[in-house]
Structures are given as structure tokens and as C-alpha cells.
Amino acid sequence: MAAISPQHTFEGDLSVQPMVISSGNMLSCVEPDYKAFIPGNSLRRMSRILKIGLTTALRCLQDSGIETPGAIVTGTGKGSLQDTEKFIKEILDYKETALNPTPFIQSTYNAVNGLIALQQKCTQYNNTFVHRGFSFENALLDSMLLLHEGKENVLAGAFEEITAEHFYIKSRVGQWKSEDISNDTLYQHFSPGTISGEGAAFFVLGPEATANTYAELAGLKMLYKPSQEKLAASLQTFLQSHEEIDMVLTGRNADINYDRYYQVVDQQLSGIPQLPFKHLCGEYDTAGAFALWLGAQLLKTQQLPLQWFPMQHQTPAKLRNILIYNNFFGEQHVFMLLKGI
Amino acid sequence: MEELKQKLKEQIIEALNLQDTRPEDIKDDAPLFGEGLGLDSIDSLELMVLLERSYHIKVEDPREGRKILQSVQSMAEFIKSKQPA
Numbered sequence: 001m002a003a004i005s006p007q008h009t010f011e012g013d014l015s016v017q018p019m020v021i022s023s024g025n026m027l028s029c030v031e032p033d034y035k036a037f038i039p040g041n042s043l044r045r046m047s048r049i050l051k052i053g054l055t056t057a058l059r060c061l062q063d064s065g066i067e068t069p070g071a072i073v074t075g076t077g078k079g080s081l082q083d084t085e086k087f088i089k090e091i092l093d094y095k096e097t098a099l100n101p102t103p104f105i106q107s108t109y110n111a112v113n114g115l116i117a118l119q120q121k122c123t124q125y126n127n128t129f130v131h132r133g134f135s136f137e138n139a140l141l142d143s144m145l146l147l148h149e150g151k152e153n154v155l156a157g158a159f160e161e162i163t164a165e166h167f168y169i170k171s172r173v174g175q176w177k178s179e180d181i182s183n184d185t186l187y188q189h190f191s192p193g194t195i196s197g198e199g200a201a202f203f204v205l206g207p208e209a210t211a212n213t214y215a216e217l218a219g220l221k222m223l224y225k226p227s228q229e230k231l232a233a234s235l236q237t238f239l240q241s242h243e244e245i246d247m248v249l250t251g252r253n254a255d256i257n258y259d260r261y262y263q264v265v266d267q268q269l270s271g272i273p274q275l276p277f278k279h280l281c282g283e284y285d286t287a288g289a290f291a292l293w294l295g296a297q298l299l300k301t302q303q304l305p306l307q308w309f310p311m312q313h314q315t316p317a318k319l320r321n322i323l324i325y326n327n328f329f330g331e332q333h334v335f336m337l338l339k340g341i
Numbered sequence: 342m343e344e345l346k347q348k349l350k351e352q353i354i355e356a357l358n359l360q361d362t363r364p365e366d367i368k369d370d371a372p373l374f375g376e377g378l379g380l381d382s383i384d385s386l387e388l389m390v391l392l393e394r395s396y397h398i399k400v401e402d403p404r405e406g407r408k409i410l411q412s413v414q415s416m417a418e419f420i421k422s423k424q425p426a
Contacts, residue, residue: 044358098393101386
């Protein structure tokens with residue numbers, strides 16, 4: 001697996017990486033040197049999220065020792081916003097004439113998948129899910145179905161970017177905090193809105209554990225706009241069919257508008273340590289992919305990078321089962337259960 | 342003509358984001374596609390857009406486009422031929 005995020009995640013070893021602190025309520029990715037992964041002649045035409053998505057996927061394949069995946073399945077809520085904005089702006093500027101084809105081609109949601117397939121010469125199953133806060137989770141579900149059908153080495157992932165234009169549009173509907181905060185103080189600012197983010201995370205999924213396996217994805221549940229009662233009941237059912245939880249990775253984002261859902265989890269799992277992750281990656285449609293990457297890292301290394309979680313005082317002696325709970329602005333709610341190998 | 346060719350080289354580098362390429366690296370009569378700069382079919386569309394936006398020349402026939410976009414020299418000659426004397 002691999003991730004490019006607003007933190008130093010691309011390097012893999014979290015224990016030596018400091019937390020990246022940003023102000024302005026908009027977290028941007030720490031980008032690696034793309035030239036090590038993408039030929040210069042291809043690189044020149046790609047926009048930022050294409051480079052981020054493709055490089056994360058290639059690093060993931062490298063990490064897994066796989067050259068050609070059995071399938072490529074991704075999720076993205078917005079795709080390449082930079083290209084979409086450029087294309088729309090050019091339509092206006094040039095009055096629907098003399099339009100440059102590249103931003104249009106790259107603005108399509110499946111552009112990253114296409115690039116991965118071209119670069120790795122992979123002609124297998126290839127699909128991109130675009131379902132807002134369920135985009136990545138639907139990619140995961142599709143990947144799990146493929147594994148049941150006998151596919152192996154399914155490359156599953158997600159990618160998302162934030163632009164100044166999109167940040168401004170969403171600020172008009174109150175998605176971001178009105179006060180300017182830095183990400184390390186996020187949970188001290190319980191108020192309407194949160195901080196925005198972006199990132200890409202990719203995983204190679206297989207039916208059996210290998211020496212390279214980080215963790216097992218033992219459960220996945222999606223709920224659309226549940227009531228608090230429905231959420232509580234679903235969590236109870238989800239946990240009944242699984243073992244004891246050692247830690248909860250929570251998508252809590254200090255947005256007072258939707259904190260009531262996280263309080264449901266607090267009540268149901270009181271006494272179990274909770275680790276928030278949105279101060280590291282910000283809020284975006286596919287932030288669940290970052291949580292999955294982080295959870296799998298923690299299970300594999302059994303080490304909590306304390307410099308990333310200064311608020312954490314209670315750490316389990318051994319991590320075996322991690323529950324991930326996340327919701328996207330109160331609409332799409334997800335439970336994932338990760339088990340150590 | 343020399344001034345136009347120099348300007349075209351700068352515009353090609355900018356439009357196609359040819360990092361590490363300087364105008365002096367592009368020879369007037371060197372092929373732009375294949376061996377020369379190694380451009381591809383998407384680049385040819387981008388160059389058509391460049392002609393339309395910067396010189397207000399629309400190339401309607403793709404076969405004609407292939408000849409026009411052969412080199413900086415051929416592009417410059419085509420632009421000159423379309424400009425009023």
C-alpha cells in the first residue's frame with residue numbers, strides 16, 4: 001500500500017516523520033519527486049492530482065511486489081478539479097471555440113485509472129466509482145466482490161484534490177471553519193465547519209495473507225443519512241459479528257454540525273481508545289482511504305507515531321482489531337474493521 | 342520570419358509544457374513529431390489550438406494539419422501565408 005497526503009506518508013516509516021502543521025484551513029499534499037515514477041514526457045501533461053494518483057498507485061504496486069494488477073478499482077468524489085476548472089474557464093474565455101483537449105481529457109474521473117493501466121500495460125477490469133462520500137468504499141466493495149470471483153492482486157484506491165476555487169465554493173455553504181486555525185489545534189475548535197484536505201491512498205488486495213500483508217479488512221458497512229438511533233443499532237450489529245475492538249480510528253473533525261454522530265460511537269464504545277485522523281489529512285470525500293492506510297500501518301508496525309497524535313494518552317498494549325468510523329458531512333457513514341495478521 | 346519562428350518556439354514550449362527544452366534546442370526544420378521533439382497526437386491537437394488562439398487560423402482538414410505541423414519552419418510558412426501581405 002502507499003499514500004500521498006498532507007503528511008509525510010509517502011516515505012512509509014511514520015515513526016521518524018514529524019507532523020506537518022498548516023494554517024489556512026486547507027491542507028495540501030506533501031508531494032514526492034514524480035520523476036522517479038513517471039517518464040518526463042508523460043509528466044509534462046499531467047495535472048497535480050493525476051501525478052499524485054498515478055504515483056501513489058505505482059508506489060503501492062512497488063511496495064506489494066506486483067507489476068500488473070488483476071484489476072484496477074478506484075474511488076474519487078471530485079476527480080481532477082484543477083482540469084475541470086481549467087476546461088470550464090476556457091469554455092468561457094474562448095466562447096466555446098479553440099478548446100484545449102488536455103484539461104477535458106484529464107477532467108474525466110477515470111483518467112487516473114487509465115494512466116495506471118497504460119503505464120503498467122494492464123488490460124484487466126478497470127473501474128472508477130464516483131459516489132461522493134461513498135466513492136472509496138464502493139471501490140472497496142467492488143474489489144471484495146472481485147476477490148470472491150477469483151481475481152487476485154486487485155489494486156484499489158482513492159484520490160482527491162482541493163483547489164482554491166473549490167475551497168471558496170464550499171466555504172459558501174459552510175463546510176469550512178470561519179476562523180483560521182492550524183491543523184494541530186483542530187480539536188480545540190469545536191465550531192461549525194472543519195478543515196479541508198486531499199490525498200491519495202492505494203492498496204493491493206488479495207484473498208489470502210502473504211508475507212507483505214499489512215492487515216485484513218474484516219468488515220465494511222455503509223449507511224446513507226442514518227438517524228442517530230439507526231447508526232447506534234447498526235454499529236451494535238456490526239460489532240456483534242466481529243471480535244473485540246482495541247482502538248477506534250474516528251473521522252471526528254471538530255464540526256459541531258455533525259458531532260452528534262461521533263457521540264453515538266463514544267457512547268457505544270466508551271472506554272475504548274479513540275484516535276482522530278482528520279487533523280492529519282483534512283476532510284474530503286475519500287478520507288476513509290487515508291484512515292484505512294493509517295489503520296493498516298498501525299497494525300503492521302504496532303507503533304503509534306505519538307508526534308502525530310499529541311492528544312492521545314491512552315494506547316493499547318497490543319493492536320489487533322481497529323474499527324474505523326467516518327462520515328462525510330453527516331450523509332455517508334462508514335464502518336470498516338481492520339484486523340492484524 | 343525569424344522573429345515569428347522564435348516566437349513560435351517559445352509558444353510551443355509553453356503550450357506543451359516542454360520542461361528542460363529551450364527555444365534554441367528546437368531546429369527550424371527538425372520534425373516536431375516522432376524523432377524530433379517526440380510529440381504525439383494530443384500535442385498536435387494542442388498545436389492546432391495554439392494556431393487558432395494566437396493567430397486566429399483554424400485548420401479544418403486534418404491531412405492539411407499534418408503538413409503544417411511538420412516543423413517550426415512549416416508552421417511559420419503557413420502562418421505567413423494566411424496573414425495579409
